[in-house]
Amino acid sequence: MKRNHYIIIGIICFVMTVGICVQVKTVDSLNTNSGVQSMAENKLRDNVLKAKEKYEASYEKLEKSMNELESLRKTAAADNNEATSIEEKISEANKLLGLTEIKGKGVVIELDDSKLVKSNEDMNDFIVHDLDLLEVVNELFNAGAEAVSINGQRIISTTAINCSGNIVKVNDEKLGVPFEIKAIGYPDKLYGALTRPGGYLELMEDDGVSVSISKSDDISLPKYNGVYQNDYMQVAE
Amino acid sequence: MFIVTIILGCLLGVAVGMNLPTISYSYSGYLAIAIIAALDSVFGGINSILQKHFDIKIFVSGFFGNAILAMLLTYLGERLNVDIYLAAVIVFVGRMFVNLSMIRRYYIEKWNNKNKITK
Incomplete structure (x- = not known):
């Protein structure tokens, strides 16, 4: 056994325990209501969580595209009088619709x-x-x-x-x-x-x-x- | 001697891992199977150290190779709607028990020999 073998074993153990800790934390944060659960119930819960995550990811994407659209609109409207007034109208409408903070x-x-x-x-x-x-x-x-x-x-x-x-x-x-x-x-x-x-x-x-x-x-x-x-x-x- | 490095690595791992953010739920299944594969590799490594045929290349490639293969199988199983990860769990845990029993046997034999000499 060479010395660097010990170091590599240490590193491997380190990687493994980091993985274990992250996993434990993830599982803990999701299964707050423990108790007896059937397999079917668990599977349903699983699906719900996955769907929720998917929805959140898609929503984030949508939000990003909306921001992009807004900035594009702004630059497009920058040197055009007519476009500027339309842009103002749009942001006013968004305010009334509740689409802006x-x-x-x-x-x-x-x-x-x-x-x-x-x-x-x-x-x-x-x-x-x-x-x-x-x-x-x-x-x-x-x-x-x-x-x-x-x-x-x-x-x-x-x-x-x-x-x-x-x-x-x-x-x-x-x-x-x-x-x-x-x-x-x-x-x-x-x-x-x-x-x-x-x-x-x-x-x-x-x-x-x-x-x-x-x-x-x-x-x-x-x-x-x-x-x-x-x-x-x-x-x- | 190697036990010290293992414990040191584990303690450092706990300290760092507890401060990392949680991962997304869809990936937690993959991480779980990778952890099982890694545990198997570590026990296998300890066993081979005791049997004196430890090879660092086999150990490291087994650690990452097994983890990656297990994750790929889990992914394939999800695609095919077959719980392939169960097979991986059974194989890894089975091997873990075999390795553990080898380690146990090694220490018991050592202990027995020592007792014989002192007698």
Whole structure:
């Protein structure tokens, strides 16, 4: 046995343990809910994870292409008056559609399940439901909010908020408590409309849900990270 | 003597591996099979050191060759919808047990000889 043989064995062991550690970490991060699972269930979970990864990769690609398109549009429009005005129109339209990140004044509402659940009372009164979110969003738009997001999901014209067991789905993304609803609009008006006596937030607070609302001068909302569907609609002449 | 380098390598590996990011789920199956192949190579290497016919070329080429072949087989199995990686796991783990038993036998014989001499 020469000396460098020992070094090579050490290196090989090093490579192997690095691999083992990475694998263990990966498996740990994915199988959070352990327990008895059937083979079929595992396979399904496997497929879901793979499909999700594929979707994320494709979405990243799409986003990259969109950015490229935008920069191309900008350079193309740089020395053309007509094109510049069209470019401005496009970015204005994207802002209204929720396809760009925006910031501005507004209010931030935080909703969380109540910590003090008494066993002899109905659990349902103490947790935040999809309908609660719907009601709050509705109230915000009614008070003149220009843009609203829930936990990073932008509310757009085709957003659906619905119940999915112990979580809420917004834009088909699963969200859980605590909910942070951000709204851009005239802060005093939004704040006043939501905290008015007999308003929905007060009703929720009476029920035991923990509610907090605050005005803010600097709120930034994410963009809608989905795709607008337009397979069936056509412009009416 | 070689045990020291093995332990040192493993400790360094744990220290570095725990700080690396996780890999994507689709590749974790390949890494798993590569790890099994690598473990087999390491046990084989230890065994051949004890039997005194250790060759560094065989060891290194076996380490990488087996890992790569196992990953390729896993990929092929995924394409063909046959769990070929099971065959690789069975072969590698089986060999691991054989090597381990050889290592065990070597040390037990050594121990027995020592006892005989002292008696």
